[in-house]
Amino acid sequence: MRKLFSLPILLVLFSCQSKKQYKDWKVFGGSKENIHYSTLTQIDTANVTQLQVAWMYHTGDADTANHSQIQCNPIVVDGILYGTSPQLKLFAIDAATGKPKWVFNPYDTSQKKSAETFIMNNNRGVTYWEDGNDKRIFFAAGSYLFAIDAVTGKIIEGFGKEGKIDLHDGLERDVNDLYVAATSPGIIYRDMIIMGSRVSEGGDAAPGYIRAYDVHTGKIRWVFHTIPQPGEFGYDTWKDTVAWKHIGGANCWSGFALDEKRGILFAPIGSASFDFYGGKRKGNGLFADCLLAIDAGTGKYKWHFQDVHHDTWDKDFPTPPALVSVMHEGKLVDAVAQPTKTGFVFLLDRETGKPLFPIEEKRVPHNSEIEGEELSATQPFPTLPKSFMRQTLTENDLNNLLPDSSYQDIKKRFATYKSGNVFQPISKEGTIVFPGLDGGAEWGGSGFDPETGLLYVNANEIPWVITLTDVKNAVPKKENLLQAGIRLYNSNCMTCHGPDRKGSGNYPSLLEVNKKYNEQDFLNVVSTGRRMMPAFKQLSEEEKSAIASFILNIKSSQQKTFVEAPKPVDTFLNLPYTITGYNKFVSKEGYPANMPPWGTLNAVNLVTGEIDWRDTLGDYPEFKKKGIHTGTENYGGPVVTAGGLLFIAATSDGKLRAFNKRSGKLLWETELPAAGFATPSVYELNGKEYLVIACGGGKLHAQSGDAYVAFALPAK
Numbered sequence: 071m072r073k074l075f076s077l078p079i080l081l082v083l084f085s086c087q088s089k090k091q092y093k094d095w096k097v098f099g100g101s102k103e104n105i106h107y108s109t110l111t112q113i114d115t116a117n118v119t120q121l122q123v124a125w126m127y128h129t130g131d132a133d134t135a136n137h138s139q140i141q142c143n144p145i146v147v148d149g150i151l152y153g154t155s156p157q158l159k160l161f162a163i164d165a166a167t168g169k170p171k172w173v174f175n176p177y178d179t180s181q182k183k184s185a186e187t188f189i190m191n192n193n194r195g196v197t198y199w200e201d202g203n204d205k206r207i208f209f210a211a212g213s214y215l216f217a218i219d220a221v222t223g224k225i226i227e228g229f230g231k232e233g234k235i236d237l238h239d240g241l242e243r244d245v246n247d248l249y250v251a252a253t254s255p256g257i258i259y260r261d262m263i264i265m266g267s268r269v270s271e272g273g274d275a276a277p278g279y280i281r282a283y284d285v286h287t288g289k290i291r292w293v294f295h296t297i298p299q300p301g302e303f304g305y306d307t308w309k310d311t312v313a314w315k316h317i318g319g320a321n322c323w324s325g326f327a328l329d330e331k332r333g334i335l336f337a338p339i340g341s342a343s344f345d346f347y348g349g350k351r352k353g354n355g356l357f358a359d360c361l362l363a364i365d366a367g368t369g370k371y372k373w374h375f376q377d378v379h380h381d382t383w384d385k386d387f388p389t390p391p392a393l394v395s396v397m398h399e400g401k402l403v404d405a406v407a408q409p410t411k412t413g414f415v416f417l418l419d420r421e422t423g424k425p426l427f428p429i430e431e432k433r434v435p436h437n438s439e440i441e442g443e444e445l446s447a448t449q450p451f452p453t454l455p456k457s458f459m460r461q462t463l464t465e466n467d468l469n470n471l472l473p474d475s476s477y478q479d480i481k482k483r484f485a486t487y488k489s490g491n492v493f494q495p496i497s498k499e500g501t502i503v504f505p506g507l508d509g510g511a512e513w514g515g516s517g518f519d520p521e522t523g524l525l526y527v528n529a530n531e532i533p534w535v536i537t538l539t540d541v542k543n544a545v546p547k548k549e550n551l552l553q554a555g556i557r558l559y560n561s562n563c564m565t566c567h568g569p570d571r572k573g574s575g576n577y578p579s580l581l582e583v584n585k586k587y588n589e590q591d592f593l594n595v596v597s598t599g600r601r602m603m604p605a606f607k608q609l610s611e612e613e614k615s616a617i618a619s620f621i622l623n624i625k626s627s628q629q630k631t632f633v634e635a636p637k638p639v640d641t642f643l644n645l646p647y648t649i650t651g652y653n654k655f656v657s658k659e660g661y662p663a664n665m666p667p668w669g670t671l672n673a674v675n676l677v678t679g680e681i682d683w684r685d686t687l688g689d690y691p692e693f694k695k696k697g698i699h700t701g702t703e704n705y706g707g708p709v710v711t712a713g714g715l716l717f718i719a720a721t722s723d724g725k726l727r728a729f730n731k732r733s734g735k736l737l738w739e740t741e742l743p744a745a746g747f748a749t750p751s752v753y754e755l756n757g758k759e760y761l762v763i764a765c766g767g768g769k770l771h772a773q774s775g776d777a778y779v780a781f782a783l784p785a786k
Contacts (some may be wrong), residue, residue, distance in 0.1 A: 083628075091739050095751040096166045098195035098255045099515060103393035104318025106517035106709045108752040109342045112437075112759035114713035117783060118728045118738045124760060124772055124782040125168030127745070129155035132766070132776035135586065136298050137578070140766025141194045141253075141513075141706070142707040143749040144778065147205075148218070151751075153778060158211040158765055162223060165504075166755050168780060170220060172223030175761075176211040190598065193747075194325070194513070195255040199285050205567075206285065208263050210252035212598075213237050215265060230288030232444040237267055245276040251603030254325035254513075257335070259366040261285050264335060266322030270604045271384070272565060273350075273643040275343035278321020282369060292369030296320040296357045303371055304356035309444075313379040316642040317351050320358040325389045327406070328366060329420060335366040336406055337380035338387030345384045346496050346536055347647045349442030354379040359386050361408050362415070363423060373423035375411055379446035382496050384507050389515035389707075396523050396676045398426050407518065407676060409511035409527050412492055413459035414452050415674055426453040427679055434493040440538060440647065445565070449493050452640070458511075458672040459529045461492045463504040467664050471698065472657050480663040487535055487655075489623050496649075498538050504664075506534040507652060511573060514707030514720060518676075519731055524672040526708045526716055526731070528687055529702075532662050533655040538567075538647045545634060550629035555620030558613055561604060561648065563621075568651035571621070576651060577603075584622040590619050600646075610635035661690075669701035671708070673734060683734035688721030703770055709761075719746030719763050722770040726750075726763055744775020758782055 092101055092109045113121065121382040132138050140155035140490050145152050151165040162171040191211065197208040205220035206229075213236055217229035225233035237250045237772040241442075249270045256265040262282040269276045280294040297314050298304035307362065310315065319342045327336040342351050342358040356374065378385045391408040396417070398405075404420040417426045418468030429450050436445040460467075468480055488494050489502040509530030517526040540562060545700045546553070560569070573579035587595065596614050599605035606614070613634050619627045655663040659774045662668050667686040704720035716731040724745040728738040744767035749764050762780040767773050 074095055082223065084378050093754050095144075095753045096198055097145060097257075098143055098197065098325060099390070099749070100327040100709065100751070104325075104390045104515060105394065105520075105708060105750065106515065108709065108711045109520065110711055110724075110752060110754055110759045111713040112754070113711070113715065113761070114784060115715060115730055115737060118521070118715055121640050121738065121740070121761070121781045122784055123730075126780070127163050127168040127778045129161065129169070129776040129778075131157040131159065132774045133157065134774045137768040138766065139192055139747060140764040140775070142750050142764050143195045144750060144762060144764065145196060145198055146753050146755075147198050148230075149755055150220070151762065152196050152198070152207055152220070153764065154196065156768075156774065156776060158190060158193055158278075158749070160196065160209045160218060160223075164219070165753065165760065166758070168778070174216075174218050174223045174225070176214065176216060178666050179310050188416065188517055191251045191268070193347045194253055197255045197258060199258050199263065208256060210255065210265075213250055215252065215256070215263075215283070215288075217285075219531060228287065228344070235283065235288045235742050237360055238621040239263070240293060241277055242293070243277065243315075246273060247608040248276040249599060249607075249698045250678060254323060257326040257328050259330065259333070259335065262291050264326060264366065266325065266659065268323045268335065269318055269343070271320050271343055271345045273645045274608055275345045277318050278323070278340060279768060280337055280364070280369070282323055284529065294362075294364055294369045294371075295400065296322070296355060296362075297342070304374075304612070307356040309352040310350070311375065312642070313351050315456060316640060317342055319345075320355075324388060327393050329393055331402075332421065333366045334372060334420065335364045336393070337362040337364060337567055338390055338408065340386040341378075341381040341384055344645055344648075345651050346382050346538065347440065347443065347645060348380050348382050348439070349444075349695055350642060350645065351442050352380070354446060359385060361391060361406065361418070375413070375416060375418055375423050377408070377416060377450060379442070379449060382443070382445065383493065383503055388509065388512050388695045392516050392518045394518050394525070394676060395520065396426075398677070400735045403727050405676075409516050409524050409525075409669070409733050411505055411507075411512075413457040413461055413510040413529065414425050415455045415458070415525060415527070415676075416452055418457065419675060425452070427452055429453070435491050435495055438495040440495070440496055440726045442646065443495075445495055454466035455674050455676065456679060456681055458527055458674055458681055458684070459505060459531050459670060461505065463502055463533050463664055465488055469657065469661060469663055469665050471665070471693070472659070472661060474659040476659060480657055483655075484663070494536055496608025500535045500537040502533050502655060503536055504533040506530060506532045506654065508532065508703065512705055514705060515594050516589045517708040517710040517716065519710045521712065523677045523731060524682060524731065525676050526671065526710055527674060527722055528669065528671050528704050528718060530706060531664065531668055531670065532703055533664055535653045535655045537650045537653070538701045541648050549626060549632050551616045551619040551630050551632050554613070554616035554632035555618070555628075558609070558617050559620055562609070563617070565649050566603070566652060568653070580621050587622070589618050589622060589624060591624055610637065643676035666698070669704045671718065671729065671734070673731075684735070685729065687736045688719070688725070692724070705747040705769055709750050709752050711752060717750050717761055719748065719750065721745070722772050724767070740781060743777045745770075745772040747772075
């Protein structure tokens with residue numbers, strides 16, 4: 071392993087960057103800089119093997135039948151840990167013992183409206199604000215943002231309407247029947263909480279405008295239009311002059327970073343909807359797929375950087391950037407480091423957006439066979455830092471660890487797909503998207519070490535196949551419930567669950583869902599949504615019943631005449647194409663079609679632009695027995711400490727691991743009660759350093775869990 075820095079550079083980095091103390095974990099990601107860093111040193115490379123469980127807290131509400139998860143990065147304030155449960159309960163526990171203080175159940179307070187308005191989605195964290203004795207937790211559950219008294223766990227009635235605000239409000243369109251939620255927490259600037267949102271990725275998406283709310287009243291203080299309106303900067307990047315009235319998405323779903331001193335908010339913006347066909351949103355389409363710098367006090371535009379022009383691959387930014395300070399050309403520069411799904415890290419000056427290393431606009435395949443599609447002829451490629459993962463898949467990269475029949479099968483399938491470039495156009499034959507839709511980098515984010523200038527990014531290297539298919543938008547004059555159900559399934563459900571209802575990607579099979587749900591329960595799920603599944607409130611009751619008759623195979627109703635309920639139709643969003651599903655390219659056995667590694671941990675040197683070390687992250691037990699270290703898909707990010715350590719869970723094998731942050735050597739690992747698809751938190755209390763991780767499982771066929779587990783060194 072080569073020497074990372076000369077001594078003078080190391081001393082400059084340490085003296086200039088390490089003065090700020092990160093001893094608590096009051097903010098999602100550890101700090102508003104989002105660097106996942108702790109200055110604590112009690113646990114270090116010499117004693118990390120002595121770590122033991124200090125306490126374990128069970129939320130008691132795991133839903134194993136529906137693969138519930140906990141993706142929460144808990145915060146710790148004044149000795150109290152605040153986190154969320156699989157069923158979206160907010161709790162406060164003693165951070166030294168795990169003993170409960172209080173639990174807030176949003177179901178108990180939000181039901182003055184119909185239960186159909188409450189969405190069961192994932193939650194990645196909460197936000198804390200205080201002013202004297204007024205201490206509040208802001209917590210998003212479904213379409214609502216709640217204000218909760220941090221001491222008592224009681225709802226604060228003066229915020230919004232009876233303690234909550236509806237995230238549908240303030241989007242300046244009629245979106246009441248559309249899916250709007252928040253999976254990532256907001257961020258505090260002065261007396262405002264700034265929120266992003268999660269919206270549908272289909273043609274029925276609400277716009278992803280960023281909103282700042284008064285922390286006292288819940289009133290909107292400013293709105294930033296991520297899809298610019300006439301007269302606003304970026305409007306002319308949409309060729310259709312009325313697209314802003316119809317197109318949705320371009321949402322900040324993964325959270326924010328904030329330079330509090332400068333008052334600059336950094337917002338990574340998602341792709342515009344529909345994700346995989348852009349014929350109704352021609353042009354580069356700002357601010358989709360942009361890192362936005364916004365004046366946090368006023369919501370005014372400062373600068374942007376777009377990493378994908380006219381995105382049709384769902385390659386939006388997956389995580390907020392890390393706000394870093396690095397030596398560049400002999401000067402210490404405050405910068406933003408933005409990891410991407412494509413394996414790049416874009417390193418930009420924090421005040422101007424100017425790249426620290428040159429970024430080249432390179433020509434890419436852009437002659438789409440899809441009618442109406444107009445792809446960009448070029449895309450931005452950074453010269454440095456180097457990509458932290460593979461970016462193309464060839465026949466030579468196919469998985470030869472498989473039995474021969476499976477290998478021949480994936481080889482035969484590969485030959486039918488379009489491939490060869492990270493920006494290969496989506497096609498009707500099927501296009502390999504590699505890196506896949508879930509990374510490279512993912513929502514867990516990166517960790518940055520001010521001592522070494524290293525940015526740590528865990529990555530997925532799993533190929534996906536996306537296939538476009540024609541949509542028949544015409545509604546027959548007469549059809550029965552079964553026929554209508556099939557039609558409505560194809561236009562609303564096939565994207566996620568596939569044409570054969572066998573499921574795809576992270577979405578489950580629906581083939582035997584009638585053994586799990588009766589008709590009323592099924593209709594409730596369609597109306598409210600559940601985690602990855604949005605609510606379909608835009609569908610009429612008759613349409614939902616038609617879908618139920620098909621999916622649940624309700625013979626008694628299938629031949630009844632379907633009566634289309636009159637309702638306004640936005641013909642602009644009658645898309646001619648949809649996809650056949652979010653399909654990972656895997657073997658018959660379920661293994662990725664490419665050779666390992668399938669998950670990696672990477673140390674990106676932001677001074678030199680080189681990859682200083684890389685390790686395979688996670689194992690499949692069956693391959694590990696053969697001495698093959700494959701890595702696994704991983705969700706949740708790393709934390710790095712001044713004690714010389716990097717901690718990460720994230721893998722489907724259910725382990726928590728500690729690495730030497732300088733060399734990448736694995737120092738310690740332990741089995742968790744369920745896979746930790748979340749980012750750990752590090753904090754100090756009563757002179758003791760703790761590491762805590764949410765163990766919710768649920769993804770990647772892992773068993774669901776309900777535990778938060780804290781580790782510490784044994785008492786002396």
